[in-house]
Amino acid sequence: HSVWAEELKVAVASNFSVTMIRLARTFQEETGHSIILINGSTGKHYTQIKNGAPFDLFFAADRHHPKLLEEAGLGIAGTRFTYAAGRLVLWSPKDDYIDPEGKRLAIGDFRHLAMANPQLAPYGKAAREVLEKRGLWHILEGRLVRGENIGQTFQFVKSGSAELGFIALSQIKSPGTEKIEGSYWVVPRSFYEPILQEVLLLKDSPAGRDFLRFIKGEEARKMIQSFGYDTP
Amino acid sequence: MDISALWLTLKLAGLSTFILLLIGTPLAWWLARTHTRLKVIIDAAVALPLVLPPTVIGFYFLVALGSKGWIGGVLERLGGRPLAFTFSGLVMGSVFYSLPFVVGPLKDAFSAIGRRPLEVASTLRARPFDRFLTVALPMARHGYLTAAVLGFAHTVGEFGVVLMIGGNIPGETQVLSIAIYDHVEALQYDQAHWLSAALLLVSFLLLLVVYGMKHRRKKEAFR
Amino acid sequence: MDISALWLTLKLAGLSTFILLLIGTPLAWWLARTHTRLKVIIDAAVALPLVLPPTVIGFYFLVALGSKGWIGGVLERLGGRPLAFTFSGLVMGSVFYSLPFVVGPLKDAFSAIGRRPLEVASTLRARPFDRFLTVALPMARHGYLTAAVLGFAHTVGEFGVVLMIGGNIPGETQVLSIAIYDHVEALQYDQAHWLSAALLLVSFLLLLVVYGMKHRRKKEAFR
Amino acid sequence: MIEARFRITRGTFILDVDLQMPSQGITALYGPSGSGKTTLLRAMAGLDRLTDGYLKVGEALWQNAHYFLPPHLRDVGYVFQETTLFPHLTVRKNLEYGFKRVPVNERRISFDQAVDLFDLEALLHRSPRHLSGGERQRVAIARAVLTSPRLLLMDEPLAALDLKRKREIFPFFEQMNETLEIPVLYVSHDPNEVARLADYMILLNAGRLQASGEIRDMLTRIDLPLAHDHDAGTIIEARVSAYDPRYHLAELEFIGGIFTVARQALPLGKKVRVRVLARDVSLTLERQSDTSILNIFPAIVEARSDAEHGQTMVHLNAGGASLLARLTQKSVEALGLSPGKKVYAQIKSVALLE
Amino acid sequence: MIEARFRITRGTFILDVDLQMPSQGITALYGPSGSGKTTLLRAMAGLDRLTDGYLKVGEALWQNAHYFLPPHLRDVGYVFQETTLFPHLTVRKNLEYGFKRVPVNERRISFDQAVDLFDLEALLHRSPRHLSGGERQRVAIARAVLTSPRLLLMDEPLAALDLKRKREIFPFFEQMNETLEIPVLYVSHDPNEVARLADYMILLNAGRLQASGEIRDMLTRIDLPLAHDHDAGTIIEARVSAYDPRYHLAELEFIGGIFTVARQALPLGKKVRVRVLARDVSLTLERQSDTSILNIFPAIVEARSDAEHGQTMVHLNAGGASLLARLTQKSVEALGLSPGKKVYAQIKSVALLE
Ligand SMILES: Nc1ncnc2c1ncn2[C@@H]1O[C@H](COP(=O)(O)OP(=O)(O)OP(=O)(O)O)[C@@H](O)[C@H]1O
Ligand SMILES: Nc1ncnc2c1ncn2[C@@H]1O[C@H](COP(=O)(O)OP(=O)(O)OP(=O)(O)O)[C@@H](O)[C@H]1O
């Protein structure tokens, strides 16, 4: 326990927010610091930080944005590291629709395939790589519906509007939410560049450093893994 | 890509505005002239969608339109194509969401006419629909202008609902507002600025023409 | 957390509506009664923000409000606190974005009064501001109702601008619409449904009260 | 015959009438302000939907307890008390509004005819906003007339018109009545106008029918306010029997003699009405000569009714025609005017003009 | 003295007047429909901001080329041609609107006084929407009067009122003029009303000042339409010299003799105006006896002007007072009425009532 209880404003990428709630609760119990979570898309957070947002920590959904901020001198140099790596899943709420090898993609008997926008979201970029690797990109391009982020992509599929979609493993594995039904294919890591999510300390403070230390710790890594992420 | 998005945007906004005025007219007329308890409820219900965030509306819409949702289910049973991720779905969502912006001004415009001009028309042999067309409509033209401008502009700018229902399919459901948004999110500020400027300019010119026409008419009326 | 978001939402919407009516009134009054070329331009300019996606507006606002932006820069030089990520910033953004929904109906309402009642008031010794308060305002009350409802509801539901400018800080700038949005994004559908339902209910009751009052008054007027 | 029965409650005001009026000619609806004239007209036009009403125009039932013909099917022309022109239409379009909606074969007046009569040529392209009060009213009357109605309802249509205009329009209403056979129900406050124009009269007071009947009878009935009015008088039917173009004098034969009236040429044999105001009649005991008064008739005093403030109304029988003379109490006593007394009634010919 | 000079262009219509009117008494603004009466009134109230105008009321300059006093500072009361009550206020609130805005020490009429006079007690809590036409007009006049204006402008304020109401309200305007010293500029189409009420008269025609002057003179000027009117006549100033309560007869002394008039009691010495209509005057060569006519005066024919259609207007001098008599051409010739001829003018006393 630290001597002074501090308050940390933590900007966290939407895809990681459920996991972060659990992490933060544990950290708060252990240290007495309080954490205010600010959900949002990494792009928005980036813009806001550039324009003076009062955030202490930035948990991004990619490596790109924290790196830019660090280079711009808006973060504490040397505090940037990878806290999680996302896993891509091809999922459908229908049972037995997706086989463990994901051959359904090639069969192509669906109207819409959902994925995140590859220009904006790392999961989208990864999904695109998978399709390209399988040589299906040009075939399926016309049937793609693209969510702004991975959360929206999930909603496309969940509502049944798209029959299947590439989403994050964390979205169907979260212990905190309802049991996810349906069928899925966990895409092998070799099919796409790792989806590395990095954190950056924006304002130096003992509590901030404490939190980074906690994230790196064994307890936190276990927790992160239990939500469907890889950890370095 | 951006040209097709512009075209799609104008098509969506134009069509939505048209449908909005079409639906809004009888609704506003009825609201302006009835005095039942029911009216108050409908009055409130029309403005209600506004209080939900567009994305959330979009989400509920998506759920309703999906094959398990009640709209989607009914449509499917009737053999229709599902509406999600189609242009028709976009139109439907936009209309639903912009309705209060059209109904409000129209209702006020109809109220402001009062009963007298319609009574006069009825003693001049005009049947109800006839006097609606030849007296109520032209006398409510200020309200129509406001309603059309608000409905059109809101549809152009709105993207929460559209994003959700449309699925951002280039050439089909990717409107300009989404394109701009995407550019901003992707830190492609130059493109975003450029597109925003273009959109603003086109809209400004459009609005100038519309208001300019009204202005000319008013000036005439005062001379 | 969600209770504070509800409170914040009502505070934001209430305050914004108030300021909107305050700013919208002279603007609408001027627009309804002037006939210069400038008027057409302002007319169009007021509706213009609508055509940009809210997040993008928020983005530009953020840039302007930031210490490097022109509003922020001026404010800073004047020794003021920066507006971004504060409640005041939210209010400013909301007001800017909802302005057309208030100005439109007010403008129409003022136009509908015509010159005669104001002329009568002037021959009864009422100075310009007096006759505005005692004749124009009460006679435009339909327009005020519509404007207030649209402005309020739109501010409640709007979240693009607010999200961008406010930074979604719980208890400070996290309004209900963002909270709902967050829940949906975080797949916490139960909470999202629950919050949406609560928001809808509260808003519906509020609207019922407002429209019910109007209804009663109208009924009286007809008896 | 037009039969109307209405019971209408408006706040504390109740209109409760059961009346009949001829389905031709001009009927005046007369009564003080607030007596329910507008309310009655609106009910007849079907503008206020009333459960408790009955209206039959000629053979056509317009409404009863179970049936209600909406206004646009009623074939009425209505001139509202506050002239309401369509502000979004030009004067021409306003006039055409009703005209175009009447089937061609039912039109009994042409567009140009109405424009000429009401002198609207110069206004046709104008917006109603910029018309003067009287101009607006002329347009409103013309617009109503152009629908060739089966019943023309007019709520003080001439109030904003000057005398000259009124005189130009009066003959048209008579013509409407005679050649077009359009019955007119006409609200007016002006007893002169009523006496001049109307054939029949309905007298409303505080929402009730006070009296109704032929205008002749109504003007002399002492139980009604009209006979006590400053403009009280009688109406006498006459026939043109001669015309002297040199002096522009017409001779009008009536039951009690011959009126000599300065007039433009009148066709021989034409039936005319002559109004004799009580205040224009003076009585002498001897026939006077060397007087400018041309119309002197022997008459017999029939009755006297005391009017107020020292004035007396003397009822005379001039060879069968009834005349009223309003005299001072003093004169009545000085001349000993009791029933049966023979007198000479002097009427200034020019007083018969109107 | 009120001096007004305006030049106003409205489309093809041009109002171009330069006029003076007394700053006390009642001035009638008379002219055919469309002659610019409303336009003039609006300009005087300052409702249309004109560059080319000059207006001075008494000592106060209200506008000239460089100065413009806005309407709310002009102390005018204005009764609009189309009565406009505030629809969102009750009748009481409407009346109070102007009243409350006048400083207490400048008020010259109390709220209750106005309510009584215009009989508005029963309407006070009502909404203007549900008033009859006449009721609305009464409220509008009362509202304007309650501002205790320095100039009361009224655009046909009595058009929708019945005779009885008019008669009730007339004396009030006279009182306004006498005790309150509020000058009134009054638009009317009704020559009777004008003659009865006005002291001064402005005659507009097609946007130009045709004539203006004392009402006495205006009514007899043969170059003006009024003298040819059916209601042409003269106005004679008189003084009450006796009253006979038995016969309710007042004797009014004027320059040419004594009028005998049936009236309610009149205070001795009171100055009154008597209107003698040309059509009420008949001429005889001998003084007649045994007649009901009480007012017979010797007079001398001064001039003759041919009116139209066989009628002649004979100008008489009755001991200094001028009278008009409208006779038929035939009578004029029969009696040999050329200038200088001595005659007796007979005037029915009751014709002097109004
Ligand atoms: N809602 C109401 N409450 C009370 N009284 C009402 C209401 N509506 C109408 N009245 C009264 O009904 C009476 C009749 O009105 P109406 O308009 O028929 O009169 P009118 O004979 O046409 O009078 P005018 O000659 O002044 O036009 C008026 O005294 C009016 O005040
Ligand atoms: N914009 C315009 N264009 C052409 N003529 C106009 C315009 N505005 C007013 N006029 C004309 O000016 C004339 C004077 O109008 P005004 O209202 O002063 O007449 P008025 O004397 O009050 O008549 P009324 O007795 O009928 O009320 C009318 O003939 C009217 O048609």
Ligand SMILES: [Mg+2]
């Ligand atoms: Mg009426």
Ligand SMILES: [Mg+2]
């Ligand atoms: Mg006028």
